[in-house]
Amino acid sequence: MVLGCFWIKIRGLKPVAQMEYTQDLENVHLEDYPMVLVQIPMCNEKEVYQQSIASVCIQDWPRERMLVQVLDDSNDLDVQALIKAEVQKWQQRGVRILYRHRLIRTGYKAGNLKSAMSCDYVKDYEFVAIFDADFQPTPDFLKKTIPCFKGNDDLALVQTRWAFVNKDENLLTRLQNINLSFHFEVEQQVNGLFINFFGFNGTAGVWRTKALEDCGGWLDRTTVEDMDVAVRAHLCGWKFIYLNDVKCLCELPESYEAYKKQQYRWHSGPMQLFRLCFMDIIRSKMSLAKKANMIFLFFLLRKLVLPFYSFTLFCIILPLSMFLPEAQLPAWVVCYVPGIMSMLNILPAPRSFPFIVPYLLFENTMSVTKFNAMVSGLFKFGNSYEWIVTKKLGRSSEADLIAMMETESEPLVESTSLQRSSSESGLAELNKLQMTKKSGKTRRNRLYKTELALAFILLSASVRSLLSAQGIHFYFLLFQGIAFLAVGLDLIGEQVG
Template sequence: MSCEYVQAYEFVAIFDADFQPNPDFLKQTVPHFKDNPELGLVQARWTFVNKDENLLTRLQNINLCFHFEVEQQVNSVFLNFFGFNGTAGVWRIRALEESGGWLERTTVEDMDIAVRAHLNGWKFIFLNDVKVLCEVPESYEAYRKQQHRWHSGPMHLFRLCLPAIITSKIAIWKKANLILLFFLLRKLILPFYSFTLFCIILPLTMFVPEAELPVWVICYVPVFMSFLNILPAPKSFPFIVPYLLFENTMSVTKFNAMVSGLFKLGSSYEWVVTKKAGRSSESDLLAAAERESKTTNQLQIQRGASESELTELNRLKAAPVPVKRVNKIYRKELTLAFLLLTASVRSLLSAQGVHFYFLLFQGVTFLLVGLDLIGEQMS
């Protein structure tokens, strides 16, 4: 953004390396800025090339479909504000400059610039029908690190932005939306509720005969909320139960991230690149050109090599490099798996049927995640 040639342009399109926009992307997005001088951002929707690769990618697709089709669209229509997704968007350069530009003070610099632009009066538009192809993490390790960054960063940003939000000139109801809904509800209250209720309170009540949670708290409400989340991805309805159990399991990571961001612990400053399988670039012309170049180089080498050298070259080419894939062990998840499975046995002995099944399946889910048996194993 500081280069001289940028000064001659009015807009900038931002993409991560694994995103593949359609050739007409700018034709679908830039016209929205015309005759709308207050518009600072046009955000497109993500679609995923590997959403059906394994169970983990299917569950991620449910969450992200809800995020784009519900959260982003609703905020765009009623508030003209939402969190910038960091990629697949077009910014008005003046909006970036007047809002202070990109800052490296948090691990969610995209959300940071969006909040500051909103406080400066800029409006956003989300286009659900403009889709950009990308991919989601296929391994639990990569997904876990991504979610930690996505939940610790906003809490860190909340601490930094709270004084600016309170003293800004935007309407009071917009301040309330930023503080209560955008930050506290989505990034603090919901992860805290899920973690404490399903991972701590419920299993402990099995060891306290006087304590009893009603069925609707542990069954009806979670199923109803999962049903609402899965509506934007109707083909994922068969995965509603795994989705509910996995989201409760992920609450451990999200809660830990939330605490680290809120109290500025060390892990809230770590920016770890999310490992991807590279499926979104498998058909990339650059990759094809690179393969063609390698083939040409090999042919040139073979033309100038003797017969013995060719034999040695083919032997080296045929010998695959061994790649060791190992499962990681996640102690927090395994600890909670032990607690939940023990509580399920206690529930069975006390003839609490509904509690038993929930605790059993939730404990098994924690066990599978703790042993890194969900998703692909990354080398």
């Protein structure tokens, strides 16, 4: 994959649109702008709903050619009222925006999107842009993505890159950036060279409505619904484009608890999907090379072998070998192979090189969660099918939101008393919720028993290694044990009491 990344960079391979939209507002021809349906699925997103809706409503796209669906699955009546008020405010500003709320919340996010696509008017829209609740696309997002479909009738999806805007960047945020930057830089699809349908990126893009219908639409059979629909679309012969230079602002989990739940879903879901679509891949008309890429490289290697290797070697085999004198692990198993893999991961993000050691240690601690998720998803154990919404803090772009609200003070259409009352009411309720959140109890550190138990084993093994003069193993076991201890005591992520 890294070789493919360098091949792309050396050859300068890049998706090029056959057209582009000009900034000449006087000579705009509406027929040049296809009908676009914009969907924002959300559930109790009181921290981020306002900035998400605002960023979509200020898209530089003719209002007659765009419809926004706010798909609210919230079961909190106060949050429902706030989102309704926000939608009403933008309606009064002339934006074509609708509020939808399901009485029966089945199928989680996939069920929410499937319900929205069943509306009769959806057939009038050629493209569907989908953004998670914490996403904030730039105003020119549609103008940069829609032209890629021109002349590419077999193109199903144009994906874009996440841009992380956490103002209070901590070690956890930095390590997440390193982890995800590898995917963004390397896993670009150029002329079918790579297949890029990871759950964390599929919802920041534009789908061709016909392609969604052709592959069966949204299904709630896994916890990675966007990966599911992308795999099925690929099996149906549709292609994808990944625009690495088009960014969409979003928020990273700022607590270890939220990040752990997110990673559990992202590694359990692919194993669910692999079990369900394995025979479909075998029976598909794709080339043998693409079948091998999907089965062995994407599913088995990335989602099964690597978590299993990291967990068993670093958390079980290596520490236990310190208590068995006859067990000898060569240095290349413990150091060289993991070191080379880490270097390959860090190459696409050279600015993160100083963090390679904590990144390696952190990834090994996360292998516990990933291994557990992989086994649960593959064999349908435990809560593998539980869809948990990643907790948002709404701190990713408060300054931008304030600036946006100041801009909104200049009305886009002539104000009315109703508009002012709804807007002021919504802001008042938002301020009330913010004050309630700030005045609540300080969150205390959680204790993660599995990580603490492994920290004890690793630190004990490091002492044993020191006594037996196995220096190279001692240093690794010591620092890895400290990493497990820090995570087990919840000492990384957001500041807590």
